[in-house]
Amino acid sequence: MSHNQTKDRAEESAATEKLDNLAVITQTLSPIQSGKHCWEIAARPPMRVPARIFTDWEGMKGLLDDLEEKEWSALRQLTNVTVLPGIVKAALAMADVHPGYGFPIGGVAAFDVETGTVSLAGVGFDINCGMRALRTPLTRDQLIGKEQALLEGLYADIPAGLGSTGKLVLEQEELDRILTGGAPEIVALGFGLPEDLEYIEEGGVIQAADPEAVSATAKKRQRKEVGTLGAGNHYVEVQVIDQIYDNSAAAAYGISTDQILVTFHTGSRALGHQIGNDYQPILEAATKKYGIEVPDRELICAPIQSPEGQQYLRAVRAGANCAFANRQMLAHMIRQTIARVMEIPEGEIETLYEVCHNTAKQERHVVDGVERELLVHRKGATRAFGPGRPEVPERYRGVGQPVLVGGTMGTMSYVLRGTALGMVETFGSALHGAGRAMSRRQAGKQWRSDQITRELRDRGILVRAHGRRSLAEEAPGAYKDAERVVQIMAEAGIIAPVARVRPLVCIKG
Amino acid sequence: MPYTYLEHEADIGLEGTGETLERAIEAGVQGLLDLMVDTETVEPVENVAVSAEGTDPATLFVALLNAVIAERDITGFFFNRFQVNEIDQVDGHWRANGILHGEPVDFDRHAVGNEVKAATYSGLRFIDQPDRKSLRCVLDI
Numbered sequence: 001m002s003h004n005q006t007k008d009r010a011e012e013s014a015a016t017e018k019l020d021n022l023a024v025i026t027q028t029l030s031p032i033q034s035g036k037h038c039w040e041i042a043a044r045p046p047m048r049v050p051a052r053i054f055t056d057w058e059g060m061k062g063l064l065d066d067l068e069e070k071e072w073s074a075l076r077q078l079t080n081v082t083v084l085p086g087i088v089k090a091a092l093a094m095a096d097v098h099p100g101y102g103f104p105i106g107g108v109a110a111f112d113v114e115t116g117t118v119s120l121a122g123v124g125f126d127i128n129c130g131m132r133a134l135r136t137p138l139t140r141d142q143l144i145g146k147e148q149a150l151l152e153g154l155y156a157d158i159p160a161g162l163g164s165t166g167k168l169v170l171e172q173e174e175l176d177r178i179l180t181g182g183a184p185e186i187v188a189l190g191f192g193l194p195e196d197l198e199y200i201e202e203g204g205v206i207q208a209a210d211p212e213a214v215s216a217t218a219k220k221r222q223r224k225e226v227g228t229l230g231a232g233n234h235y236v237e238v239q240v241i242d243q244i245y246d247n248s249a250a251a252a253y254g255i256s257t258d259q260i261l262v263t264f265h266t267g268s269r270a271l272g273h274q275i276g277n278d279y280q281p282i283l284e285a286a287t288k289k290y291g292i293e294v295p296d297r298e299l300i301c302a303p304i305q306s307p308e309g310q311q312y313l314r315a316v317r318a319g320a321n322c323a324f325a326n327r328q329m330l331a332h333m334i335r336q337t338i339a340r341v342m343e344i345p346e347g348e349i350e351t352l353y354e355v356c357h358n359t360a361k362q363e364r365h366v367v368d369g370v371e372r373e374l375l376v377h378r379k380g381a382t383r384a385f386g387p388g389r390p391e392v393p394e395r396y397r398g399v400g401q402p403v404l405v406g407g408t409m410g411t412m413s414y415v416l417r418g419t420a421l422g423m424v425e426t427f428g429s430a431l432h433g434a435g436r437a438m439s440r441r442q443a444g445k446q447w448r449s450d451q452i453t454r455e456l457r458d459r460g461i462l463v464r465a466h467g468r469r470s471l472a473e474e475a476p477g478a479y480k481d482a483e484r485v486v487q488i489m490a491e492a493g494i495i496a497p498v499a500r501v502r503p504l505v506c507i508k509g
Numbered sequence: 510m511p512y513t514y515l516e517h518e519a520d521i522g523l524e525g526t527g528e529t530l531e532r533a534i535e536a537g538v539q540g541l542l543d544l545m546v547d548t549e550t551v552e553p554v555e556n557v558a559v560s561a562e563g564t565d566p567a568t569l570f571v572a573l574l575n576a577v578i579a580e581r582d583i584t585g586f587f588f589n590r591f592q593v594n595e596i597d598q599v600d601g602h603w604r605a606n607g608i609l610h611g612e613p614v615d616f617d618r619h620a621v622g623n624e625v626k627a628a629t630y631s632g633l634r635f636i637d638q639p640d641r642k643s644l645r646c647v648l649d650i
Contacts, residue, residue, distance in 0.1 A: 072517050072632065072647070098518045101631030101647045105519055125627040125649045162545060162624040163587065163614040221582040231624035232650050270582045273626045273649075277575040280630060281568065298631035298647075439516045440623075440650060468547070468620050509624065 037492040038425070040090070041075075046293065047082040051075075053093040054426075054492050056484075063097070074104035080295040081109050085303070086116025088374060089367055092426055094381050094494075095485040096435030100124070102298030105380035108429040111304065113362060113373045117292065118309045118316075119301035120283050122377030123360045125276035126230075127319030129267030130201070130356035131404040131432075132327050133415070135253075136338065137348045138260040140240045143504065146341060150238055150505045151462045153337045158236055158330065159228040160509040161466025166227030168329065175219050176211040178226065179271075182321035183328035186226075191332035193347065198393050200354040201383060204324040206361070209317035218274035222322065225269040227329035231467055231509030233433075233474060235406075236264040236334060238505040239413060245497040249399040249417050253352060255499055262334055262349070263413065263501075265406055267358065268323035275319045279312050304375055313375075316360060327354060352415075353393075353402040357382045357432040365427050376427050384418035384430035384495055392418075403495055405486060406433045409463050409506040410456055410476030414486050416495040430495045434482035443478035444469050465508035474508055512540030515632075517647055521623075522632055524645040525570070531593040533642040534570055534605065538591040541574050541628075541648070545581065547620035548589035553610030557584055559591075560606035567635040569596075569603040570644040574628035577609060586611040587619050623650055 039060055041051040053060065053075070067073045074097045081091040081103055088110045097106035102121025111117055143150070159166050170178070178185045183204025187194055197204045211219075229236060241259045244250045255261070268275075286302035286309070287294055294300060302309035331351065339346040360377045367374075385392050385401040392401045400418035407413040411434070422428055438446075449471035456463050465471045489495050515522025521544065525537025542548055561576045563569030577591065588611030596605045626649040636643040 071515070072522075100519060101629040101649060121629075121631070125629070162621050163581075163585070163616070163619070165585070217579055217583070221579055224585075225582070232626075270579075274579060276627050276629075276649075277572075277579070280571070280575075281563070284564070284568070284630070296631065297633050298629050300630065436518045439518050440521060441514055441516060467622060467624075469622060473623075 037488050041079060043082060047079060049082050049087050050090045051078045051082050052090045053078070053097065054489060054494060055095045055097070056488050059095060059488070072099040074099045077102065077104040077296070078107060080299055081107060083293070083295055084109070084117050084119060084299065084301060085292060086111040088112055088372070092429070094431040095488040096431040096433055096480060098435045100379060102296055103377070103379040106431060106435060107379045108377065108381045108426060110365065110374040110376045110427045113304055113375050116304050116375055117301040118304050118313055118360055118375060119299060119377060120276060120279055121298045122379050123316055124358040124379055125273045126267035126358050127272035127275060127316055128323035128356050129358040130323065130327065130354060131263060131265045131406060132331055132354040133261050133263040133352040133404050134331060134335065134349050135255055135352045136260045136262065137344065138342060139258045140260065142342070143260060147462050147505055149341045151464055151507070153341045154236055154334070154505070154507045155464050157333055157337045158507060160507060161231050164228050164466065165224035166329070168226050169224050170226060172219055175222060178325045179211040179214060179318040179321050180209050181205060182324040186325045186328040192328050196328065196331060196351040199351040200324060201356050204328060206317045206320050208314065209321050210314035211318055213311050213315035214271065214275060214318050215278045218271045218278065221270035221274050225271070226326055227333060228269055229264065229266050229330065229509050230269060231470065234266045234509050235409065236262065236507045237409065237503050238262050239501040239503055241499050242412065242502040243500040245499065246417070249498045252396055252399045253402055253415065253498065255352065255415065261352065261501055262338060263404065263406070264330060264334065266326060266330060268319045269326055271322045272319040275315045279315065282308055283312060313360070320359065353404065355382045355404050363427070374427065376429070378429055380432050381429045382432045383428060384422050385428040386418040386420045386423045389428070403430050405431055405482065407482035408434055408476040408479045409474065409503055409508070410459070410461060411482055413501045413503070414482065414497060415499040415501065416486065417498050419493060419496055421493040422495060426494055431485055431489050434479040435485060436478060437480045438478040440473040443473045443475050447472040447475040447477070461503050461506065463506045463508065467509060470508045512536045514540065520650050521648045522645065523648050524643060526641065526643045528640055530566055530596055530642045533644050534573060535591055535593055537570060537644050538574065538577055541577060541625060542588050542591065544623045544625060546587045546622050550618055550620050551587045551589035552612050553589055554612040555586070557586065557609045557611065558606065559609055560604065562602055562604040564602065565635065566603060567633045567644060568630070569605055571628045571630060571633065571646050573605055578625055578627065580609060585614055587614055625650060
């Protein structure tokens with residue numbers, strides 16, 4: 001936590017000058033002395049609370065440059081969020097922050113459940129998108145010579161990419177049960193193991209979801225999409241644990257060096273997307289009806305206690321359960337492929353943990369010494385509960401919740417744990433990935449998919465994608481350095497590193 | 510077709526331009542279709558009707574893009590072209606309907622592109638000049 005005071009002052013004055021020149025945000029920007037790598041934009045009307053950014057000076061410089069040069073700026077989006085009614089403490093950005101729509105990606109905002117608002121952009125269209133890690137009993141040596149078979153097996157068995165359909169074709173009644181019942185409903189249908197459920201955030205189901213709040217169009221779109229990976233930055237990856245940083249947490253998580261993990265990233269598929277589509281006009285009307293001034297049209301929202309807000313939240317919970325069910329189905333299918341190719345029993349492939357990073361969830365947090373009921377929006381941010389929280393599975397409770405952070409198909413991913421300081425500073429939230437540094441269009445121009453495949457193969461990583469541009473657009477060089485953003489969050493004390501994992505085989509949508 | 514993709518770090522900005530609102534919307538939808546699939550590989554075998562409504566031309570544009578995204582899932586088709594039939598304005602509500610041309614997904618022939626999750630109200634803009642209309646929004650990829 002040591003600070004170079006002279007350097008800080010120079011940085012502070014440079015940043016303040018930059019902001020003053022902008023006349024977009026005229027607030028002062030200063031490093032908070034209580035924590036390293038935390039910057040605050042003080043609240044001035046119409047901001048209701050400050051904006052706080054967890055990043056280093058290099059990251060802050062990049063964000064300030066974007067504010068001047070780019071039409072969509074993460075910093076402007078973050079300060080816009082501070083304007084929403086009922087926001088508590090501060091709008092927060094994690095080190096992987098980058099521009100989204102309305103909210104920045106890597107953004108966290110908590111609202112008082114009585115006086116606050118629920119915002120569509122704070123949840124996003126991929127409701128409850130998240131990551132599941134499976135731990136296998138395999139070590140790196142056992143995979144030698146099997147990598148190609150794993151690549152082909154996962155490519156053939158796991159429906160991915162635009163237009164793919166799942167093995168389940170659901171009638172509306174079955175889908176409604178999934179929207180209410182989440183992952184346990186999928187286990188009840190015979191897919192996956194009952195013990196998976198304990199290691200999913202929320203146990204794989206959020207109560208008080210209402211299928212009636214979800215449109216017929218959303219359900220029609222989802223009919224064949226349970227058990228599909230999707231596209232974009234969604235993936236399934238076979239990985240090896242490269243390094244352990246925290247032996248006691250690793251022991252609690254049941255992981256050790258050289259062990260093989262399988263991690264995948266996906267969300268609520270078409271049903272979640274359609275909930276966003278359907279509620280966009282509804283929340284825009286609500287924003288007008290309740291006289292809420294929003295600085296960006298995508299920040300449409302409704303008071304949490306209004307009929308529109310309650311209806312949207314019931315739909316969001318249904319969307320979240322759809323994502324839990326989707327990941328449970330995929331876990332089952334991936335487990336089958338790994339077990340078949342590696343000739344091991346399916347039961348030996350266990351769920352390490354599943355985290356969510358596009359959510360608005362009701363949680364209790366202590367704010368300024370008072371315990372309050374809050375609706376925490378995490379848009380591209382992972383819940384990262386520290387030790388002792390009852391929501392964390394008993395086996396992990398002593399060390400804190402596992403936080404899964406995806407790198408790129410060519411760089412390291414991380415298993416982290418939540419900390420006590422994170423509970424105080426970020427409502428128990430942390431980063432979710434490397435964060436994009438370059439647009440898809442730019443990446444598509446800079447790289448070719450076959451070139452990426454070759455370069456990664458030379459480094460011992462096998463990749464294959466369903467979409468023709470996916471590998472170029474998802475090129476490792478199009479992302480920020482995951483190692484750096486993890487290190488910043490660790491130095492800030494928001495998370496603690498447990499393990500670093502290296503990609504071996506990766507399938508993209 | 511005069512559409513433009515705009516630089517956005519995580520997602521894609523889309524702008525459709527035309528002499529009339531109809532042409533601007535068609536251009537924007539074409540930009541969406543060209544993202545989803547190489548439209549050269551898709552034959553216009555069947556017609557699918559789509560309609561949408563909004564409170565102004567900009568939200569109408571977003572609603573129509575989202576209707577096209579939804580039809581892709583519901584029909585299991587890829588589309589290569591879109592034509593506006595009619596746009597009207599009743600009691601402050603803008604409505605549009607049109608026809609998508611395409612065929613069922615065939616992974617052997619169709620070169621698949623991006624999955625677009627949704628069209629959003631972010632960056633929403635309608636430019637209304639006598640001889641040039643332009644519509645813009647950010648697509649969530």
